Structure formats: structure tokens, C-alpha cells
Amino acid sequence: MPDTALESTLTQFLLKHASVLVFVTDRHGQILQANQYAESVTGRDLIGVDLSDVVVDFAGNFSIEIPADEQTSSMWSVTTASGLPQTFSFHFIDHGERIIAIGEHNHRHSERLEASLIELNKEVGNMNRDLQKRTAQLERLNEEKNYIIGVAAHDLRNPIGAIHSLSEFLYEDAATSRDDEELEILSTIHDSSGFMLTLIDELLSVSAIESGKVRLNLESTDLNALIAASIKQNQPLAEKKSLRMTVQSSDALPPIPLDRMKMQQVLNNLISNAVKFSQPETAVTVSVSQDGDNAFLTVEDEGPGIPEEDVDKLFKPFSRTSIKATNDEKSTGLGLSIVRRIVEEHKGKIWVDTQVEKGAAFHISLPLSQNHHNKEARNDKTRTY
Amino acid sequence: MKLISVAAEEYHTYLDNLLSGRRAECAALVQELIERGMGMYDIYLKLFQPSLYDVGSLWEHNQISVASEHLATAVTESLFSLVYPTIFRTERVGKRAVVTCVANEFHQIGAKMVADVFELNGWDGFFLGPNTPSEDLLDLIEKKNPDVLGLSLSIYFNLPQLLEVIERVRDRFPRLTILVGGQAFRWGGVKALSEYPDVTYIPSITDLESEIQAETTHA
Numbered sequence: 001m002p003d004t005a006l007e008s009t010l011t012q013f014l015l016k017h018a019s020v021l022v023f024v025t026d027r028h029g030q031i032l033q034a035n036q037y038a039e040s041v042t043g044r045d046l047i048g049v050d051l052s053d054v055v056v057d058f059a060g061n062f063s064i065e066i067p068a069d070e071q072t073s074s075m076w077s078v079t080t081a082s083g084l085p086q087t088f089s090f091h092f093i094d095h096g097e098r099i100i101a102i103g104e105h106n107h108r109h110s111e112r113l114e115a116s117l118i119e120l121n122k123e124v125g126n127m128n129r130d131l132q133k134r135t136a137q138l139e140r141l142n143e144e145k146n147y148i149i150g151v152a153a154h155d156l157r158n159p160i161g162a163i164h165s166l167s168e169f170l171y172e173d174a175a176t177s178r179d180d181e182e183l184e185i186l187s188t189i190h191d192s193s194g195f196m197l198t199l200i201d202e203l204l205s206v207s208a209i210e211s212g213k214v215r216l217n218l219e220s221t222d223l224n225a226l227i228a229a230s231i232k233q234n235q236p237l238a239e240k241k242s243l244r245m246t247v248q249s250s251d252a253l254p255p256i257p258l259d260r261m262k263m264q265q266v267l268n269n270l271i272s273n274a275v276k277f278s279q280p281e282t283a284v285t286v287s288v289s290q291d292g293d294n295a296f297l298t299v300e301d302e303g304p305g306i307p308e309e310d311v312d313k314l315f316k317p318f319s320r321t322s323i324k325a326t327n328d329e330k331s332t333g334l335g336l337s338i339v340r341r342i343v344e345e346h347k348g349k350i351w352v353d354t355q356v357e358k359g360a361a362f363h364i365s366l367p368l369s370q371n372h373h374n375k376e377a378r379n380d381k382t383r384t385y
Numbered sequence: 386m387k388l389i390s391v392a393a394e395e396y397h398t399y400l401d402n403l404l405s406g407r408r409a410e411c412a413a414l415v416q417e418l419i420e421r422g423m424g425m426y427d428i429y430l431k432l433f434q435p436s437l438y439d440v441g442s443l444w445e446h447n448q449i450s451v452a453s454e455h456l457a458t459a460v461t462e463s464l465f466s467l468v469y470p471t472i473f474r475t476e477r478v479g480k481r482a483v484v485t486c487v488a489n490e491f492h493q494i495g496a497k498m499v500a501d502v503f504e505l506n507g508w509d510g511f512f513l514g515p516n517t518p519s520e521d522l523l524d525l526i527e528k529k530n531p532d533v534l535g536l537s538l539s540i541y542f543n544l545p546q547l548l549e550v551i552e553r554v555r556d557r558f559p560r561l562t563i564l565v566g567g568q569a570f571r572w573g574g575v576k577a578l579s580e581y582p583d584v585t586y587i588p589s590i591t592d593l594e595s596e597i598q599a600e601t602t603h604a
Contacts, residue, residue, distance in 0.1 A: 136473030
């Protein structure tokens with residue numbers, strides 16, 4: 001004989017304490033009864049609520065379809081108190097005017113999810129370890145490379161400097177005897193050793209910058225004055241090519257914190273490149289302006305421009321483009337990479353606009369105040385952490 | 386040398402946060418300890434290791450669910466990345482170690498700490514992860530030619546698999562130094578290791594450090 005008292009006690013106990021959702025609805029889906037767990041999961045009083053308000057239904061055509069076989073379950077996602085949906089497997093009891101829907105967590109899904117997440121976390125952790133190890137190895141290799149370059153360049157500088165100076169003396173001496181062949185040989189020795197000295201100096205610069213040994217000596221600087229000095233330095237070659245050198249300066253631009261020597265190096269490089277690559281009787285324009293918290297500088301020429309495929313490598317060390325300077329001057333391939341590093345050390349940016357046969361415009365933006373930029377950088381760091 | 390330690394209250398707060406999966410709060414303490422000058426070794430021994438032992442004990446006594454145990458382990462593993470910058474930048478001594486968990490061993494965190502201790506001592510510590518098939522391990526040993534192989538065992542019932550791996554490694558690499566350790570050995574199994582030449586049981590991270598220093602000076 002069934003123990004109805006026991007069954008009743010058990011039913012009441014399960015309705016109160018079991019972690020399953022129990023909905024008793026009419027045939028239209030209106031909830032007439034719900035157990036405590038259902039109200040706890042959904043976070044609301046469910047009596048009188050339509051089941052379609054509780055079950056997530058993107059198609060907007062929710063209806064209770066009772067499977068023919070009571071073993072078969074239907075998967076419904078239920079909106080929970082946290083706002084996130086949770087999926088339950090529902091079984092149904094067709095009880096005439098009433099439908100009883102009982103929803104339980106699918107434990108196999110949960111276990112699979114947990115196992116997958118654990119594995120994924122381990123994999124990510126191990127990949128991160130590997131990545132950090134490789135990064136450290138690469139940094140060590142980079143330091144070794146910079147050290148070797150620095151030592152080699154430093155040791156070469158003296159002997160090549162001696163060759164350069166002595167070839168100059170010999171050239172001056174030979175000039176009096178007017179031996180053209182001798183003069184040509186000495187001129188070649190002088191030019192080549194001069195190029196090697198430039199290369200060595202730039203290698204030393206790159207090595208120092210990459211080793212982090214370069215410290216900017218920031219001083220409040222009139223950028224217009226630096227530009228004027230660079231223009232003057234490049235005037236002789238510009239005049240030889242009858243170039244029109246124009247400066248569009250801004251009197252309103254306040255002094256900017258700059259390392260004068262390094263920024264002069266940047267300006268000399270950009271302006272001398274513009275002059276070297278310009279055809280005779282064209283224009284080179286240097287313009288300065290201010291916008292908000294930044295100063296903007298542009299060096300623009302009417303030269304051959306830079307092919308699109310060369311633009312990406314322009315600021316990389318030892319990169320060379322397919323275009324040649326008008327007098328076929330040799331390039332070390334390091335100048336623009338040094339320029340980029342110096343600009344970036346000043347927390348600025350450099351980029352180029354160019355079109356083949358129409359010229360190139362090199363743009364630099366520099367912060368008017370290093371304090372303002374440092375504050376922004378600190379805030380970013382805080383947010384990231 | 387300044388002694389940096391974890392205050393009892395800090396530790397208990399950390400453990401609470403760990404059990405609740407509050408990663409950011411756990412990370413904040415680790416970061417603070419690093420800023421105070423605590424090294425990786427001490428962070429592992431005074432924070433990560435005891436907290437994981439406590440978590441394990443709570444689970445064994447049904448005080449927390451296995452899901453909480455997994456969560457605590459996952460959070461701890463994610464915190465390793467905070468100490469990695471120190472570990473991988475120590476000067477190299479030209480020695481290599483391969484560290485792994487044998488097949489069917491999924492508890493990797495102890496083995497990972499071991500690999501990191503090797504790195505801290507200037508070794509290249511290659512960590513293979515959990516559940517490493519024997520063939521893959523043998524291939525990697527062939528490729529990396531390590532000075533030491535580290536094997537981790539967390540579950541005592543996997544001891545036969547460990548012994549099988551040792552036999553296969555010995556067969557192919559008779560002179561390779563093998564170090565073995567892990568929580569499984571609380572229940573026994575150390576005696577079985579003595580059957581194999583040049584296989585040493587390492588009971589703790591401190592013992593591991595001594596062993597590494599001895600191996601470093603060994604020609």
C-alpha cells in the first residue's frame with residue numbers, strides 16, 4: 001500500500017528544498033504554483049506570471065509542447081535574478097487542466113564546461129609562461145647585439161677617423177701638385193671614410209638608444225629657432241639646386257620641452273633628406289602649428305615620393321627605398337629609424353604622407369608638456385592594472 | 386638582508402579571496418609583496434604553496450567543493466605571471482631542465498613551481514604541462530638534451546605510470562639525472578624509486594634548491 005503520508009511529506013520537502021525548478025501552469029502557460037528554488041533562481045514572485053516571461057524565447061513564439069514520452073526532456077533557458085540565462089532540462093507531467101514542468105541542471109554539460117575551462121586556463125597559463133620566457137630570451141639577445149654593435153663601432157671609430165683626417169691632409173697637399181688622378185683617389189678615400197664615420201656614429205646612436213642609455217636633456221625650447229638653424233645648415237646644397245625653402249612658422253607656439261641636440265638631429269635629417277631627394281627648382285616647405293596639447297611639424301618636398309611598398313619599412317633600421325637622391329648620395333639606412341626613436345623618446349609621433357611623383361610630407365607631433373603626457377600615461381597604467 | 390613576510394591577517398584575507406575566486410584582490414596582495422621586495426621564491430613558499438595546501442585540505446575535509454578547489458588553483462596559476470618578469474631575467478648558467486607531469490596527472494601547479502625554481506637559478510626550465518604522454522616526453526628529452534628531468538606525481542594511484550616512465554627514460558637515457566617529487570609521496574612510494582639508479586626523491590622546494598645548486602656546480 002502506498003504510504004501517502006510519506007509521499008506527501010517527501011513531495012513537500014522536495015518542493016521546499018530540492019534544487020530543481022517546479023512550475024505548475026494552466027494549459028495557456030500561466031504559472032499557478034512554483035517552488036522556492038524557482039523563485040530563488042528567477043528572483044521574482046512567479047504566481048500569475050506567464051511562463052513565456054520567464055523562459056528566454058528569441059523567436060517570440062514560445063509554447064509548451066509536451067513530448068509524447070515522459071523520459072524526453074526539453075531544453076529551456078530561464079532568465080535568472082542575475083540577468084544571465086541558465087539552461088535547464090525540463091520534464092513534463094500532463095495533469096489534465098494543469099501542466100507540471102520540472103527543470104534540472106544538466107550535470108553532464110556543467111561537468112564538460114568545468115573540465116574545458118580548467119584545461120583552457122592551464123593552456124593559457126602555460127602559453128603565457130612560454131611567451132614570457134621567450135620574451136626574456138629575446139631581450140637578452142637584443143642586449144648582446146647592442147653591446148657588440150657598440151663595442152665594434154667604438155673600436156672602429158678611431159682608425160677610420162684617422163684615415164678620414166689624414167686623407168684630408170693628403171688631399172690639401174696634393175691639390176698644390178695638381179695631379180688629377182692622385183686627387184681623385186684621395187677624394188674617394190676621404191668620401192668613403194667620411195661615409196663610414198657617419199655610419200659608425202649612427203650605429204653608436206642606435207646602440208645607445210636601444211640599450212636605454214640615452215637620457216633626454218629636456219629644456220624649454222623655441223622650435224622655430226631650431227628649424228631656422230637646420231634650414232641654414234642645409235642652405236648651401238639647397239642653393240646649388242635652386243630649391244625654394246619656405247618656413248611657415250607659428251609665433252603663437254610656446255616653448256616646448258625638447259632635447260635640443262637630438263631634435264636638431266631630427267630636423268637636420270628630415271630637411272637634408274628633403275633637399276637631397278628634390279629635383280632642382282622645386283620647393284621644400286617646413287611648417288609648424290599647434291593643435292590642443294600638441295605641436296605639429298611638417299617637412300614637405302616635391303621630390304619623387306615614396307612607393308607604397310616602401311612606406312612600412314621606412315622607419316626601420318637599414319631599410320632602403322628604391323628611389324635615389326638626385327646626386328646619388330649614399331644613405332646608411334639608419335637615419336629615419338634614429339629620427340623615429342628620438343621623436344618617440346619625446347613621447348611624440350612621426351608619420352609620412354606621400355605619393356609617387358608628387359613628393360613626401362613627414363609629420364611630427366610633439367606634446368607641449370611632458371607632465372601632461374606623463375599624467376595620462378600613469379592613468380592608463382592604473383586602468384590596465 | 387631585509388626579511389619580508391606575509392602577515393597572518395594578510396594571509397587569511399588572501400585565502401578568503403582565493404576561495405571566492407576574487408582574482409584582482411589576490412593579485413593586489415602579490416603585487417604589493419613584490420613591491421615590498423619579496424622574491425619569487427618566498428612568494429611561492431610563503432603564499433602560493435601554503436594557500437594551495439590549505440585549499441586542498443579544506444576540500445579533503447568536505448569544507449569546500451571541488452569546483453572551489455579548481456577555482457583557487459586556476460586563480461593561483463594566473464598569478465604566476467606577476468612573478469615571471471623576475472624569474473626569466475636571471476643570468477643563465479648554461480644548464481637545462483625538463484619538468485613534467487606524467488600521463489593521467491592533471492595537477493600541474495607543483496611541477497610548474499619546480500620549473501620556475503630552476504629558472505630562478507639561471508637554468509632553462511622547460512615545462513611540458515599536465516598529462517604528458519611518454520613518447521612526447523622522450524622526444525623532447527632527445528631534442529632538448531637536458532641536464533635534469535623533473536617528474537611530478539600528485540596522485541598516489543598514478544605511481545605505476547611514474548615508474549613506467551622512469552624505466553623508459555632510463556632505457557633510452559641511462560645517464561640522465563631524474564628528480565621526482567609531489568604530494569603523492571605523502572602516502573608512500575619513495576622506496577620504489579630506490580630501485581632505479583640516479584633517481585632522487587625531492588621532498589620540498591627547499592630541498593630542490595639545494596639539489597639545483599649542487600647540479601649547477603657539477604661539471
